[in-house]
Amino acid sequence: MSIYELNSIVKKIDEKNLSDISDVLNKKDIWIKHPLRHTERIGWLDFNKVTNSSQDECSKTIKNLDSKKFIFIGMGGSIQTGKVLSQISNENNMLFIDSTNPMEIKSISEKLNLKECIFVIMSKSGTTLETLKLMHFFINKVKAIKNNNFGQSFIAITDKGTDLEKFALKNNFFKVLISPKNIGGRFSSSTFYGMLPYCLIKKKLNKKFYLKSNEINEKCSLILNALYASINGLDFKKINIKISSDYSEMGIWLEQLISESSGKDNKGASPVISYIENEKSRLKIFTSPDNKGHEQEILRINLTKDTILEDMYFWQISIVILCKKLNVYPFDEPDVKSSKLNTLRILKEGEKNIKIGSQFSSSQFSKLLDLNKEKDLLYINLYIQEKKELKNNVENLKLLIQKTLNIDLITGFGPRYLHSVGQLQKGGPKNIWVLFLYDENIEKIRTNNDGISELKDIYCSQLLGDLMALKSKNINTYLININSKKSNPFDNIMEEIKELS
Numbered sequence: 111m112s113i114y115e116l117n118s119i120v121k122k123i124d125e126k127n128l129s130d131i132s133d134v135l136n137k138k139d140i141w142i143k144h145p146l147r148h149t150e151r152i153g154w155l156d157f158n159k160v161t162n163s164s165q166d167e168c169s170k171t172i173k174n175l176d177s178k179k180f181i182f183i184g185m186g187g188s189i190q191t192g193k194v195l196s197q198i199s200n201e202n203n204m205l206f207i208d209s210t211n212p213m214e215i216k217s218i219s220e221k222l223n224l225k226e227c228i229f230v231i232m233s234k235s236g237t238t239l240e241t242l243k244l245m246h247f248f249i250n251k252v253k254a255i256k257n258n259n260f261g262q263s264f265i266a267i268t269d270k271g272t273d274l275e276k277f278a279l280k281n282n283f284f285k286v287l288i289s290p291k292n293i294g295g296r297f298s299s300s301t302f303y304g305m306l307p308y309c310l311i312k313k314k315l316n317k318k319f320y321l322k323s324n325e326i327n328e329k330c331s332l333i334l335n336a337l338y339a340s341i342n343g344l345d346f347k348k349i350n351i352k353i354s355s356d357y358s359e360m361g362i363w364l365e366q367l368i369s370e371s372s373g374k375d376n377k378g379a380s381p382v383i384s385y386i387e388n389e390k391s392r393l394k395i396f397t398s399p400d401n402k403g404h405e406q407e408i409l410r411i412n413l414t415k416d417t418i419l420e421d422m423y424f425w426q427i428s429i430v431i432l433c434k435k436l437n438v439y440p441f442d443e444p445d446v447k448s449s450k451l452n453t454l455r456i457l458k459e460g461e462k463n464i465k466i467g468s469q470f471s472s473s474q475f476s477k478l479l480d481l482n483k484e485k486d487l488l489y490i491n492l493y494i495q496e497k498k499e500l501k502n503n504v505e506n507l508k509l510l511i512q513k514t515l516n517i518d519l520i521t522g523f524g525p526r527y528l529h530s531v532g533q534l535q536k537g538g539p540k541n542i543w544v545l546f547l548y549d550e551n552i553e554k555i556r557t558n559n560d561g562i563s564e565l566k567d568i569y570c571s572q573l574l575g576d577l578m579a580l581k582s583k584n585i586n587t588y589l590i591n592i593n594s595k596k597s598n599p600f601d602n603i604m605e606e607i608k609e610l611s
Contacts, residue, residue, distance in 0.1 A: 111325075112421050113412040114332045120339045120408055127331040130431045135326065140431075144439040151441035153292035157300055157423050160290070161319040164305035165312075171265070171285045172309055177228040180310060182206045183244045184232030184303070186529025187295030187366060188267070191422070192307035194359040198415040199311045208526050210240050212555055212566040213495045215247065224252055228284070230265045232303055234295050236272025239450065240525055243568055247561040267302045294441055295529075296367050299422045308419070321420060326427070333428040336395040336409035337379075338435070346486040346539055347379045347436070348518060350396040350405060355385045357393065357413060364425065365520070366530035371429050371440040373534030379432060380487055380534060382518045385505065391415075403516060445537035448582070449528055452575030457567065466548055466570055468591035472602040476610060478588055479515070482543040485586070488519040489535050489542060493573050494549040494594050496523050507600045514607050525572045532576065536583055543586040546577060549599075550591040 133140050137155060139148050154160060182192050185208050193206045207218065229248050233241045245264075252260040261282035268274040270288050278286045287302040298304060300319075341347040349368060353361040361383045368381040386392060393411040413421060433440035470478065482488070488511070494500055504521055511517050522531050535544060555566060580587040592599040 111417050112414050114329055115410045115412075116332050116335060117406070117408050117410075119406070120335050127334045127431075128327055130334075130434065131327055131330050131427060134427055134431060135323065140434050141439050142437055144442065146439070146442055148441060150292050151294050151297070153290045154297040154300055154423075154426065157321050157420075158319050160293075161300040161305065161419065164301050165309060165319075167287065168302060168306045168309040169312070171287065171306070175228060175284070178203060178226045179222070180204045180228050180230060180307075181222070181248070182230045182232065182307065183241055183248070184208060184230075185238055185240050185526065187298055187370075188232040188234060188238075188241075188303045190296075190359070190363045190366060191299040191304035191419075194357075194363050194418060194422075195304070195307045195311060197359045198357060198418060201311045204307060204310060207244060208240075209496060209523065210243065210525055210565050210569045210572070211493070211495050212552065212562045212569060213549075214497075215244070215565055216555070216562050217495075219248070219251060224248075224255055224263075227252075227263060228265060229263060230267065230306060231274065231278075232267045233272070233274055234269055234289060234298070236268045236274030239453070239568065240572075242274070243565060247565065250561060265306075267306070296370055297426055299419055299426075304419065317416070319419070321423070326424065329421075329424040330427045330431075332409060333424060334431060337428060337432050339408050340395050340397060341379060344398060346541065347377075348398050348487070349379050349381050350398050351381055351383045352386050352392075352394045352396065353383065354389050354392045354413075355387050356390055358385055360393065360413070360418070361385065362530070363422070365522075367425060367429050368432075369531040369534035369538075370443045370446075370529075372433050372436055372438055373531075373538035374438050374442070374444055376538065376540055377436050377438050378534050378538030379436065380518075380520065380538065381531075382487075382520060384508075384512070399516070403513075443533045443537075445579075446528065446533050448536060448579040449532060449572070449576040452578045453568070453571045454575075456571040456574055465553060466573060466589070466591070468548070468550075469589045472590050472592060472600070473606065475590075475603045475606045478543075478545070479610070482586055484541075485543045486518070486539065486541045487543075488517055489531065489544045490519060490521045491524055491527055491544060491546045491573075491576070492521060493524040493552075493569070494547065494592065494599070500594060500599070503598050503600055506598075507604060510604055510607050515610065524576075525569065528572065528576060535585070536579055540583065540585060544580050544588070546573060546587070546589045547592050547600075548573060548589060549594040551594055 189208050196204050231245045249260050252263050262284050264283045265285045266278035267287045289301050340349050365381045372378040391413045395409040396405040399405045430440040
């Protein structure tokens with residue numbers, strides 16, 4: 111089991127925390143009034159029952175599958191648990207796709223041996239735009255080699271009665287796994303969305319789950335004490351988290367859990383997450399830096415891969431209790447829809463080639479800094495290919511901004527962030543500014559009527575749709591084109607920052 115160590119500056123046991131934990135475990139309604147009943151979203155609280163039953167069904171599903179590669183396609187909470195499990199187990203028989211970036215999808219599709227692939231399509235609603243478009247993109251690829259008999263190469267995970275379930279049954283998918291209706295996406299770690307990837311690596315992570323109430327009380331109370339200490343006395347509530355780079359996907363999972371649960375009604379806790387290179391398997395919560403940049407460690411968690419699903423469960427309970435303290439309802443995501451509606455409208459209006467022109471050049475970053483020097487937080491939304499070298503460049507840019515300019519920021523790759531911090535940007539505290547960085551090489555990508563052109567239009571429409579949604583909230587929002595083919599696409603911005611220091 112992972113080891114939790116709370117700094118002595120924080121009181122270790124708070125009776126109010128234990129009372130809140132007990133109320134949640136007993137499924138009491140402790141939040142503000144809301145049309146969505148809490149009982150419709152708390153099925154995940156039955157951790158032992160849900161994980162073990164999901165594991166049994168998933169084990170049966172894959173028992174007779176003769177496949178060397180599993181391709182998981184989904185967005186947000188439906189896919190992120192699998193990404194965490196895959197990373198910490200170093201498993202290479204799984205690939206996760208949560209992007210419509212046409213350059214990325216083109217590169218992936220050209221490398222896959224489709225005869226050896228099983229595609230797992232994951233959408234709770236069964237209507238997720240990106241997921242369904244990617245599904246049809248790969249269906250067309252598989253049809254070409256299997257003479258239209260594609261169904262046995264696909265598995266669907268969705269709710270009962272969705273369009274995805276109907277399509278999967280009609281086309282004879284290998285398996286349709288029906289997820290519990292009373293569990294939302296970001297709380298779905300213990301359901302089929304997390305347990306199917308888990309079962310594929312169960313030789314390394316193989317057990318029955320049995321959590322005891324005293325352990326839940328202890329771990330959740332420690333997390334809550336740390337969370338309250340991290341935001342104590344702050345008008346703009348930030349949770350300062352550092353996590354080892356070998357658990358970076360856990361950082362992204364936490365980012366979504368915190369952002370979508372708390373970021374609404376102009377309130378919220380903003381997860382400012384950075385990565386530790388010189389330590390393994392650590393998750394730490396710190397106080398927010400003071401005016402001199404000093405911060406203090408509050409909680410240290412020494413993570414173990416064997417109990418990561420239990421750790422996720424502790425965090426889920428803790429964050430829904432944090433939402434009680436913030437006076438927000440944790441189980442909805444009301445502001446995600448605005449970007450979706452804008453995207454659909456842009457696509458419906460139907461410019462065949464949706465082009466994006468920059469509002470600012472990368473040599474004007476200092477001007478934007480000056481315009482937003484009183485803001486609490488910067489979001490950088492990245493519409494670029496999520497390749498290793500580019501991700502490293504992003505981290506270097508992020509660190510430079512934090513250390514040189516003392517600006518807190520959250521970065522996210524599009525369209526994935528739309529299902530995560532996208533809710534927080536539009537529904538949370540408004541003293542923020544947002545910068546979109548778009549790869550101008552998207553415009554130059556060549557297509558051969560193979561579905562890439564449609565993905566390109568969706569990708570660009572998602573950027574424009576979200577930009578419009580943010581501007582409609584009167585949030586300072588800017589767009590800069592960058593060239594991903596440069597050795598460092600952010601060199602102009604970084605040079606300006608260095609000059610300012």
